[in-house]
Amino acid sequence: MLQLENLFYHYPKSKTVLDNVSLTFSEGNIYGLFGKNGEGKSTLMKIMAGLLFPKSGQCTILGRHMAKRSANGLQNLFLVPEDFELPNLTIETYEKVHSPFYPTFSKNQFYELIQEFKLHPREKITRLSFGQKKKVLIAFGIATYTKLLLLDEPTNGLDIPSKSQFRKIMASAVDQGRSIIISTHQVRDLHSLINHVVILDNCKVVFDHSLSEVSENLWFGRASDMAKEAILYTETSFGGKAVMRRSDRPETEVDLELLFNAVLNNPKGVQLALEQTYHGV
Numbered sequence: 001m002l003q004l005e006n007l008f009y010h011y012p013k014s015k016t017v018l019d020n021v022s023l024t025f026s027e028g029n030i031y032g033l034f035g036k037n038g039e040g041k042s043t044l045m046k047i048m049a050g051l052l053f054p055k056s057g058q059c060t061i062l063g064r065h066m067a068k069r070s071a072n073g074l075q076n077l078f079l080v081p082e083d084f085e086l087p088n089l090t091i092e093t094y095e096k097v098h099s100p101f102y103p104t105f106s107k108n109q110f111y112e113l114i115q116e117f118k119l120h121p122r123e124k125i126t127r128l129s130f131g132q133k134k135k136v137l138i139a140f141g142i143a144t145y146t147k148l149l150l151l152d153e154p155t156n157g158l159d160i161p162s163k164s165q166f167r168k169i170m171a172s173a174v175d176q177g178r179s180i181i182i183s184t185h186q187v188r189d190l191h192s193l194i195n196h197v198v199i200l201d202n203c204k205v206v207f208d209h210s211l212s213e214v215s216e217n218l219w220f221g222r223a224s225d226m227a228k229e230a231i232l233y234t235e236t237s238f239g240g241k242a243v244m245r246r247s248d249r250p251e252t253e254v255d256l257e258l259l260f261n262a263v264l265n266n267p268k269g270v271q272l273a274l275e276q277t278y279h280g281v
Helices: 041-048 091-101 107-116 130-144 160-173 211-217 225-230 256-265 267-275
Strands: 002-010 016-025 029-034 056-061 077-080 148-152 179-184 196-201 204-210 218-222 231-234 241-245
Touching (some): 016 056, 041 056, 091 107, 204 256, 211 218, 218 256, 225 231, 231 256
Parallel strands (some): 077 148
Antiparallel strands (some): 002 016
């Protein structure tokens, strides 16, 4: 689906933002792209969308180089950016103007989502709050049915009920022919939604694993005295919860925030635990 190969990027008169980034995103998955602020998540999303061009390396979607910005390539993706400005149009006029660019666009799906978001098609977009505008873009992006859907900090500006609604809608949006990539530093907002985690740190990819790999090899919970040798990361602010090698312990639910902190603090230990399968250790 989407292939990133040896990407390097830096802004003019600025330090490197992406350093030799290589990733593969497959169909039928919802990816969480995590990292601290300023780690290049938004830059990477713009390169995927063909809005920025890497200094070296390449980005291809379905075999097409995004730097060429061909019509066929652009029809296969939709980006919901973190910051945006929308025209002074009604929601329904916005749909009529932009939907023809996407051959697989579903008007029924779009207006069903608009209704679910408690918006009216004849509302002027410029009169909506930032969170409501974001809901319009999210609804439009889902309704395009593009092969690749990119969402950069989609939960910014959403209240708590809207975040729950967002997760519900996104869970129903993925299918075997589509790949969804969600970039955020608000790790908790993607709990129970994603099935693959990618983490950027110091301009590099430091983690790239499915949640099934994580749950098979890592254990999340409160560490006992007998388990100290297996601890990969622990934090008092989590009530003593820790990330440990799973060994023969029962499978636990993945704590995304704890995993994120563990990767940033002990990347080599976490990676080693994921590369091995422990039986009775």
